[in-house]
Amino acid sequence: MSATQAPSAFTASLRHARHVVTGNAVTAGAFALFFLLLLCAAFGPLIAPYDPLASNTMIALQPPSWAHPFGTDQLGRDILSRVVVATRLDMTVAIASVALVFALGGLAGVAAGFFGGWTDRVVGRIADTIMAFPLFVLAMGIVAALGNTVTNIVIATAIVNFPLYARLARAEASIRREAGFVLAARLTGNSELRILLTQILPNILPIMAVQVSLTMGYAILNAAGLSFIGLGVRPPTPEWGIMVAEGASFIVSGEWWVALFPGLALMLAVFCFNLLGDGLRDIVDPQRRS
Amino acid sequence: MSSTITENPPLLEVRDLTVEFATRAGPVQAVRQVSLSIRKGETVGIVGESGSGKSVTSYAVMRILDRAGKIATGSIGFFGIDLPGLPEREMRDLRGREISMIFQNPRAALNPIRAVGRQIEDVLIRHAQATRATARARAIEMLTQVRIARPEERYHAYPFELSGGMCQRIVIALALACRPQLLIADEPTTGLDVTTQKTVMELVTELTRARGMSTLLITHDLGLAAAYCDRVVVMERGRVVEDALAKDIFRAPQHPYTRRLLRATPRPGARLPDLLPEGEAPPLDAPQSAPGLVLLDVIGLVKEFPRAAEGGIGAWLRRGPALPPARAVDGISFQIRRGESVGLVGESGCGKSTTSMMVMRLIDRTSGSIQFDGQELGEIAPRAFTRSPLRRRIQMVFQDPTDSLNPRYTAERAIADPILRMGDLRGAGLEARCRELARLVGLPEALLGRFPHQLSGGQKARVGIARAIALNPELVVLDEPTAALDVSVQAVVLNLLQELKVRLGMSYLFVSHDLHVVKLLCDRVIVMRQGRIVEQGPTEQVLNHPTADYTRELLAAAPSPP
């Protein structure tokens, strides 16, 4: 870095990002996997070799073969096609719930941390109450009360993640509330709202982004878990959790492929987001390497 | 005493020591070819600014470098034993028994969840200086020796229940429990108040002298080294640049770096320009105009904080009588005239920062009056003050230059912020003004596009100052503006502040814990203690003929080079 020409923070962080991605094969792999998931989510029905809903009892429960690389299920449907097509639904549920909680939890937390007082108490009490429940159990209860639909799975997942986001945002905002640069902004005539928007939020967003990536995996697991016990998505809609549930009864008789492939897809998706989160954290905060 | 010392063989002999740290960019040498020796009974100081390698040297002697660091070359002889070659097991026997160490930040240096007495016992038992049966009595004896009152009771105390000064005394007890030959003190008083600093250093001196021990004192503070060391080793960027008897080094420093360091250190009799390196242009010679009209008039200012808030059922269960609120500032009155700088001095918790925050309208007052240019500020709530036309006339420079800059703003954006909010310059005019301000504070224009993490501490301090003066304020509050800086940078920044004051006709309220620094910049000094003013008057008078005992105590406690 020369003394006369300082690289902007953007190019510097871009270079650091490149370093993280290329210097770390694992993160690079995670990125590749992420693009594969995006591809399946976007073009799933086009990629899938068969109609995911077309049953043919003649070829029921066939093990993996060239015609059906992942085998067929009890109704003779092609498992590969179903796994690919299910990506969109699983991703949508996860992304929608995380986006929802990112907006609500993040804002509530930042407001609580920055303004303190009753805002803090209300947000804190809500978060505490949610945290007093075992989270998956609460999600079950919420879906049971709101009604058994996919939308409610999204809402339930967002609600159980709320404390995580609200607390993180609150902590980050409240340590910055009295930071020197915030006091300085106050002296230079910035209103409280402007300070919140220009001084606090931009400095918290990267940390929140890491949180998003880390909880995305949990959101996928939570949604899949709910559909595994029969909530939300109904058969014959292809969805990983419900496919594993359908395959569960064939495990004891040795037809492993029915449950294995959707389960693997689920695992890889979660794995991918967790690795991405670790990689992102390295980009945002080089000091806090895991 | 030094005449007898020189005849002893050296206790510790470091030869050509080089310490390397493995980093992502390859090995970095933190210490290069360092040689030094300590004789029995001698106190040697290693003095240097941050990054000089002084602490790393001492860690290498103890062999407690972290994983990335290793001794690359050189020898460390202790009593003729070569320490780098010693098996770790034998080295452990030496640590604490023959060589001990005390650290900066004493509270963190103690195990937070173990009673302090037990921690002393651990060391005694480890080195077979006591058995389980006798350890307790020995530990209490050590507590007595470091002047801990009620030692039997304090034996059971945890670090969080003790003050910083007391924690440092516990660490000293821990270090001296096994009667070692050598004590390494790594910045032992940094972060402690000057009066505490003095008692801690005197305790160390007394105990080590009584035991005939040698001491290696690592410090950034030339004054401290001058007061307590027989010999001083000066380090700069990993190398020893000078090694001489203390009395010689302060009278006739040989190396240019030592000279520069010595010049930059505030000391009795020195004026502000004296702090700058030889041959560097002194700031505008202050045309000593008599102070003008009263600009700030503080009358009977009080700030109360509620006692540690505990709400809910817990508090209700205890049902104790409500405690009266704590008075951080207890009815103080003072004035600042136009063109005057006033120093507000005191130890931590004396209320000086709270006072400055109230004047700045960052927090509200409990009662009393703050008049600025005849207008009552106290009536304007801090939140509403943002929109007050008075806002731009009072500005502030913060203590920590890093913390006070938004990591996502460039230097230029940071300087422009007050103009964007309260000024009317935009576009090219704004840009020109930013460049002008950068010139004023001595920040190279090329650095305006940089982000805080790309700037040095001194450069960040300049950005903070430029931002504060961007709107030509009349009163600037300086909250320990140089406390986080090395002395050489401090000298430059202090001179810059003086020059700006004269050139722009501002008034300063300079908040500091350091009387020697305040003296350089201020016309008048206010000494605070426990929320009250114990003394105020012209700087010369307060420093040379203090009337309050507390001022005398503060002056006596602050070490300074001769």
Place this chain on the structure above:
Amino acid sequence: MRTVALRLAGAIPALIGVILATFVLTRVLPGDTASYFAGPTASAESIAQIRAELGLDRPLPEQFLRYITALTHGDLGMSLTTGQPVLNDLAARLPASAELTLSALLLAMLIAIPLGILAAVKQGSMADHACRILVTGGVSLPVFFTGLLLVYVFYFLLGWSPAPLGRLDAFASAPPTVTGFFLVDTLLIGDTETFRAALAQMVLPVCTLSLFALAPIARIARASMLAVLGSDFVRTARASGLSPRAVILTYGFRNAMLPVLTTLGMVFSFLLGANVLVEKVFAWPGVGSYAVEALIASDFAPVQGFVLAMAILYVLLNLAIDLLYGLVDPRARMTA
């Protein structure tokens, strides 16, 4: 004793929150309870009648009062599927779930804590790599999927474990209930054969659950031990010549356990959720599978009872953790 009382008092707001939230879930949210009870073919009158019977036509505060009164009598409503009071059903099934969850938590702690500590002490060693793999893998594995994989490998392929069908196979008979934990009850009457049968049934579900709980515990144990080892007071201990054993155990371990203790609460929350899924996979007759069955049958009283019971259990566990924390950390004792 005072601290204990204060902690107990501190748990009250959480309990109130839980009860209030459960009430909100049952009454206020959309989804008409009465039409559920009446069934899809019910007429408007019969729905209205059921509504009146359930007290759903009263103002909310009154409904809440009734709800609280019922709770204090232990009345959680009736299960439509079993025809029993929900409280009885839950009480009968809770030991099965508790035995599973607690064993899993214990097993996970026994493996994860030493592993995490070892990984931190010997950075870059085999233990460190093992820990990293376990941590990344463990959090990515859907717990129901792990369960199925284990069943396939150990039951179908290897035949080492019994069929995943509950707490005991068809030939064994349950021991007389003392604690409700089969492992304890069989030993109490000295029935080693049933003990072994019960143990065999438990191995796979417990492993599934603890595999899931391992990751967060090992992760936090490693991270907090690393932080402690880098702290100033460990430096002091090393500079005083204390042995590595004393440094790691007396100075490092106890301090590193504080964050682990805090995380245990979180892990237990995950475990109670995962328990539901594992019970379904292994046909375990616990509260989780009871709730799932009820949920599928749109039988809501058991679900609500289950959610409330789990939440109360969890609040109590957090209380226990708080008390334990106070024992280890003197600072927590002061700021009770």
